[in-house]
Amino acid sequence: MSKERCGVIGIYAFDENWNVARFIYYGLVALQNRGQETCGMAVFDGKNMKVIKGRGLAENFFTSKNLEEARGWAGIGHVSPLNPRRDENIQPVYIGDDVKVALGYNGRILNHKELMEGKFESEEDAIAVASLLAKELRRSDPLEAMESVMEKMRGAYSLVAFTDKGEMVVARDPKGVKPLVIGSFGFDHGAVASESAAIDVIGADLKADIKPGEIYAINQYSIERKNAFKDKERYCAFEYVYLCRPDSVINGRSVYDVRIRIGEYLAEEFPVDADVVIGVPETAIPFAMAYSNATGIPIHMGFVRSGRSMRTAIRPTQFERLVGVQLKLNPIRQAIRGKRVVLIDDSVVRGTTTRNIVNIMRNRIGAKEVHVRIGSSRLISPCPFGVEVPEKDELIAAHLTEDEVSKVVGADTFAWLSLEGMVKATGFPRDKLCMGCFTGEYPYLEEGA
Amino acid sequence: MKILLVGEGAREHAIADALAKSVHEPRIFAVMKLKNPGITRICEKTRGEVRLGDSTDPAFVASVAEELSTDFIFIGPEEPQFHGVADKVEENGIPCVGARRGPSEIEMSKAFMRRLMWKYKIPGRLRFMAFKDIDEAIAYIEEYAESIALKPARQAGGKGVKVIADLQAYLKKEKEEVKKKHVKSIVEEHMRPYADIEDRILIEQKVEGPEYTLQCFTDGRVVKPLPLVQDNKNAYEMDIGPETGGMGSISGPGETLPFISEEEYKESVEIVSQTVRAIEREVGEAYKGVIAGQMMLTALWGPTIIEFYSRFGDPEAVNVLPLLETDLVEISEAIISQSLNKVKLEFRNSATVVKCVAPRGYPNRRDLAKGHPMVVDEDRIVEAGGRVFYGSIDLKNGEMVTGGSRAVEVFAEAETIPAASEIAERCASFVNLKDGWKLFHRSDIGTEALLNERIEAAELIREIYRYRREKNLIGKQIDWLPGKGRIEYEF
Numbered sequence: 001m002s003k004e005r006c007g008v009i010g011i012y013a014f015d016e017n018w019n020v021a022r023f024i025y026y027g028l029v030a031l032q033n034r035g036q037e038t039c040g041m042a043v044f045d046g047k048n049m050k051v052i053k054g055r056g057l058a059e060n061f062f063t064s065k066n067l068e069e070a071r072g073w074a075g076i077g078h079v080s081p082l083n084p085r086r087d088e089n090i091q092p093v094y095i096g097d098d099v100k101v102a103l104g105y106n107g108r109i110l111n112h113k114e115l116m117e118g119k120f121e122s123e124e125d126a127i128a129v130a131s132l133l134a135k136e137l138r139r140s141d142p143l144e145a146m147e148s149v150m151e152k153m154r155g156a157y158s159l160v161a162f163t164d165k166g167e168m169v170v171a172r173d174p175k176g177v178k179p180l181v182i183g184s185f186g187f188d189h190g191a192v193a194s195e196s197a198a199i200d201v202i203g204a205d206l207k208a209d210i211k212p213g214e215i216y217a218i219n220q221y222s223i224e225r226k227n228a229f230k231d232k233e234r235y236c237a238f239e240y241v242y243l244c245r246p247d248s249v250i251n252g253r254s255v256y257d258v259r260i261r262i263g264e265y266l267a268e269e270f271p272v273d274a275d276v277v278i279g280v281p282e283t284a285i286p287f288a289m290a291y292s293n294a295t296g297i298p299i300h301m302g303f304v305r306s307g308r309s310m311r312t313a314i315r316p317t318q319f320e321r322l323v324g325v326q327l328k329l330n331p332i333r334q335a336i337r338g339k340r341v342v343l344i345d346d347s348v349v350r351g352t353t354t355r356n357i358v359n360i361m362r363n364r365i366g367a368k369e370v371h372v373r374i375g376s377s378r379l380i381s382p383c384p385f386g387v388e389v390p391e392k393d394e395l396i397a398a399h400l401t402e403d404e405v406s407k408v409v410g411a412d413t414f415a416w417l418s419l420e421g422m423v424k425a426t427g428f429p430r431d432k433l434c435m436g437c438f439t440g441e442y443p444y445l446e447e448g449a
Numbered sequence: 450m451k452i453l454l455v456g457e458g459a460r461e462h463a464i465a466d467a468l469a470k471s472v473h474e475p476r477i478f479a480v481m482k483l484k485n486p487g488i489t490r491i492c493e494k495t496r497g498e499v500r501l502g503d504s505t506d507p508a509f510v511a512s513v514a515e516e517l518s519t520d521f522i523f524i525g526p527e528e529p530q531f532h533g534v535a536d537k538v539e540e541n542g543i544p545c546v547g548a549r550r551g552p553s554e555i556e557m558s559k560a561f562m563r564r565l566m567w568k569y570k571i572p573g574r575l576r577f578m579a580f581k582d583i584d585e586a587i588a589y590i591e592e593y594a595e596s597i598a599l600k601p602a603r604q605a606g607g608k609g610v611k612v613i614a615d616l617q618a619y620l621k622k623e624k625e626e627v628k629k630k631h632v633k634s635i636v637e638e639h640m641r642p643y644a645d646i647e648d649r650i651l652i653e654q655k656v657e658g659p660e661y662t663l664q665c666f667t668d669g670r671v672v673k674p675l676p677l678v679q680d681n682k683n684a685y686e687m688d689i690g691p692e693t694g695g696m697g698s699i700s701g702p703g704e705t706l707p708f709i710s711e712e713e714y715k716e717s718v719e720i721v722s723q724t725v726r727a728i729e730r731e732v733g734e735a736y737k738g739v740i741a742g743q744m745m746l747t748a749l750w751g752p753t754i755i756e757f758y759s760r761f762g763d764p765e766a767v768n769v770l771p772l773l774e775t776d777l778v779e780i781s782e783a784i785i786s787q788s789l790n791k792v793k794l795e796f797r798n799s800a801t802v803v804k805c806v807a808p809r810g811y812p813n814r815r816d817l818a819k820g821h822p823m824v825v826d827e828d829r830i831v832e833a834g835g836r837v838f839y840g841s842i843d844l845k846n847g848e849m850v851t852g853g854s855r856a857v858e859v860f861a862e863a864e865t866i867p868a869a870s871e872i873a874e875r876c877a878s879f880v881n882l883k884d885g886w887k888l889f890h891r892s893d894i895g896t897e898a899l900l901n902e903r904i905e906a907a908e909l910i911r912e913i914y915r916y917r918r919e920k921n922l923i924g925k926q927i928d929w930l931p932g933k934g935r936i937e938y939e940f
Binding site for chain 1: 611612613614616617619620622623626627630631634682683685686687688689690691692809810811813814817818887889
C-alpha cells in the first residue's frame with residue numbers, strides 16, 4: 001500500500017540575522033494534515049547544515065531544545081505519513097560529498113531505482129534523488145543541475161532541496177500533479193510550501209503557484225526561475241476533495257470554494273427529503289454547509305471532536321482506525337434523535353468508518369433515517385503518486401453498487417458525487433486534472449515514458 | 450547659457466536630457482564621481498564638460514561653478530544637499546536648483562521630518578520614536594512587540610531600513626531578535642559614517658498599502674506636482690526579495706495612477722504643500738528645488754508619508770522627466786526667482802514604464818555586482834521604441850563598467866502601462882554583460898497582473914480609511930485597557 005502524501009516547506013531569509021527554524025516548525029505544524037508519522041527540518045547558517053528529524057507529530061517531536069540547536073537563516077522542512085524502517089530515510093534526507101544536499105519531496109518518483117542504477121531500496125527514493133542532484137551540482141549550477149535531474153525523473157513531485165553552499169532549489173513536476181506555492185515576507189523572506197495555509201501561518205503573503213515543470217534556484221543574491229518542462233497540467237483532484245486544508249489556495253483556486261461547489265452539486269444530484277444536514281468533521285463541513293444552503297434543509301452540528309485532529313485514513317491499523325473515529329467523534333444527540341438525517345462525508349475507502357458513524361446515529365441515538373452523501377466520486381484505484389489510497393482490493397467503491405453500499409453501511413440511501421459533478425466543482429476542465437484514483441487512468445503512466 | 454549639473458545617476462541623466470531639450474540651448478556641465486556615459490554624451494553634445502570629483506564636496510562644486518561661471522547649478526542627489534553644496538555655491542552668487550542644507554533636513558533627518566509633521570499637524574503622519582543609543586531602542590523593542598519599521602535616523606543612501614510585521618505571537622521571539630540585531634547594525638554600520646545628526650535610530654509604526662511617489666517642483670511659495678509614479682522595491686519578481694533602491698516604476702496616463710483616485714492625488718499634493726511651508730517656518734529658509742513624498746495609501750489616513758526626498762526619486766525621475774513638455778530651464782529659472790506660480794507644467798499624456806537592469810549581486814552583494822564590462826545596444830532599444838538612461842556605470846577607457854548598483858534604466862512610453870511594460874521588456878534584453886556575469890530585472894513591473902494587484906490592494910485600504918473618516922477616527926486611535934479604561938491617542 002502506498003502511503004506517501006507529504007508536505008514540504010522551504011524558507012530563505014535574505015538577511016542572515018534571521019533564525020528561521022521556528023518559521024519552518026510552524027509551517028510544518030500547519031502542514032500536519034499531510035502526514036503525521038515523521039517530520040524533520042534541515043537548517044543552514046552559512047556554514048553548517050543542521051538536520052533534525054524524527055517520528056511523530058511536529059508538535060511532539062520538536063522541542064524548544066532541538067529547535068534552539070537548529071539555528072540558521074534558511075532551511076527546508078518535511079512531514080510524512082510514511083514510516084521508513086531506517087531513520088536516515090526520514091526526510092529531509094541529507095547526502096553528498098563535494099556538494100551536500102538536503103532534500104524533501106511530496107509525491108512519488110516512479111523510476112527512482114533506475115536513477116542510481118538500482119542501488120537503492122524502495123524507501124530510499126529521496127536519497128536517490130538527493131544523490132543524483134548532489135552529483136549534478138558538482139558540474140553545473142543549481143538550475144541546470146535540477147533540470148538534468150528532472151530530465152531523468154518520472155513521476156509526480158513537489159520538491160525542495162537545500163545545498164551546503166547556501167542554495168535552495170525548488171521544483172514541481174511537469175504536469176503539476178502535486179501542489180506547490182511561493183510566498184514572501186516583506187523584504188526578508190521568500191518561502192515555498194505544499195499549501196498556501198502554511199505560508200499564511202508563518203505570516204508571509206502568498207504570491208503564486210510554482211508552475212508545472214518550473215524550477216526555482218534561490219541564493220542570497222538572486223532568484224532564478226525557469227519553466228524547464230512545460231507539459232499539460234494534471235492537477236490532483238483529490239487534493240481539492242480531501243487532502244488540502246480548506247484555507248489553502250492551490251493552482252490559483254481556493255480549496256474552500258471547490259468544497260462549497262461540491263456540496264452544491266451533491267444537493268443538485270442527490271436531493272432528499274430530510275430534517276437535518278450533518279457533516280462529518282472536518283473535511284466534509286463545507287460540503288454539508290453548501291448542501292444545506294442549496295436544499296434549505298437546516299444544518300446542525302452533529303459531532304464534537306476529542307483530542308487533536310487526526311486523519312482517520314492514515315491511522316495504521318483497522319483497530320486504530322476505529323479507535324480514531326470513536327474517540328474523535330462524539331455525537332450531539334439532540335441534533336440527531338428522531339430526525340431524518342443527511343450525513344455528509346468526504347470519502348469512503350473501506351466503508352468501515354461510515355458504517356461506524358451510521359451505526360452510532362441510528363442504533364445508539366435514534367436517527368429516523370440516515371442518507372449518506374459523499375463529497376467525492378467513487379474511489380476505485382490506488383494512487384501511484386503517493387496519495388494514501390489503498391489497493392483496489394480494499395476499495396468498496398471498486399466492488400459494490402451504491403445500493404449495496406447503503407446496505408453495508410446501514411444507510412437508507414447512499415450516493416457518491418458524480419465524476420462530472422466533481423470535475424465541475426474544481427472549475428478545471430477534466431483534461432487538466434489527475435483523476436486517477438477515481439478512474440484508474442494516470443498521467444505519466446499512460447505515456448509509458 | 451551654462452548649467453552645472455551635480456550627480457552621476459540615471460536620475461541626473463534624465464535631468465540632463467530634459468535641460469538639453471531647452472530652447473535656450475544651454476551648455477551642460479557635470480560634476481560626477483563616476484563617468485556616467487549618458488550624462489557625458491549630453492555634455493559633449495551641448496559643448497559642455499565633465500568634471501570628475503567628489504560631487505558632495507561643497508568647495509569642489511563651488512570652485513567648478515565659479516571657474517565655469519555657470520548661470521545656475523542643478524543638484525540631482527541628496528548627499529550634496531546635505532553637505533551644503535547649494536549654500537556654498539550661492540555664497541558665490543550662483544543660484545541653485547536643489548535644496549539648501551537647511552530645507553534638505555526634511556530628507557536627511559527622518560526624526561526631523563516626523564517631528565515637523567506632528568508639530569504642524571500635517572495629515573499623513575505616523576507614530577514614531579527617535580533614539581540616540583542602542584540600549585534605549587532595545588529596551589523599547591523588548592517592551593513593545595509591534596509591527597514596526599526600523600530606520601537609520603539619517604538618510605543613509607536608502608539602506609538600513611527594516612520593516613517587520615509582528616502579528617503572530619508564536620514568532621514574536623524570532624522577530625524581537627532580528628529587531629534587536631538590526632538596531633545594532635543601524636548604529637554600528639549604516640549610521641557609522643554620519644556624525645551630522647544626533648539621533649541614531651528611528652522606530653515607526655508599520656503601515657500597509659500601495660505606495661506611490663509624488664514629485665514636485667517648488668520655489669518655496671508654490672508647489673507644482675509632476676504625475677504620480679509607483680516604484681517597486683523588492684529585488685525580485687512577484688514582490689519577493691530584499692529591498693532595493695527601486696527595480697522599476699510606472700506612471701500615467703495622466704497625473705495620477707490607475708490605483709490612486711483624483712481626490713487622493715489632491716490630498717497628497719496638499720500634504721507636500723503644507724510640508725514645504727512648515728519647513729520654511731522651521732528652518733527660516735525658502736525651499737527651492739525638488740521635493741518628493743514617498744507615500745502610501747493607508748487605512749490610518751488615506752495618503753500617508755513614508756519618507757520625504759529632497760530631490761527626484763530614482764527611478765521615478767526617469768518616468769516623468771522625459772514627458773515634460775515645459776522647458777526645464779524655464780522651470781529652473783522660475784524656481785530661482787520664486788515665480789513658479791507663473792509656470793504651467795505640461796506633460797505628454799502617456800503611460801510610462803521604467804525597468805532597472807542590475808548585475809546579479811545587487812543589492813546585497815554589490816561586490817559581486819561591480820566591475821563587469823557592459824554593452825548596450827542603443828540602436829535596437831530605440832528601434833523597439835524605448836530609451837536608455839545610464840545609472841551605476843563608469844566609463845573607463847571608453848568601456849562601460851558596472852558600479853555595483855542598478856546599471857541601466859530602460860524607459861518606455863505608450864498608451865497604457867502594460868503596453869509600455871512590453872516595450873521596456875524588449876529593451877531590457879538589449880543590455881548585456883560581456884564577461885558572462887548575469888544581469889537581472891523585473892519582468893512583472895507594469896504588467897496587467899501586477900497592476901490589478903495594486904488596484905485591489907488600494908480598494909481594500911480605501912474602504913477602511915473611508916470607514917475611519919466616517920467614524921471620525923482619522924488621526925486617532927482608541928483603545929481600552931483593563932484598569933485604565935478608554936484611552937484615546939491623538940496623532
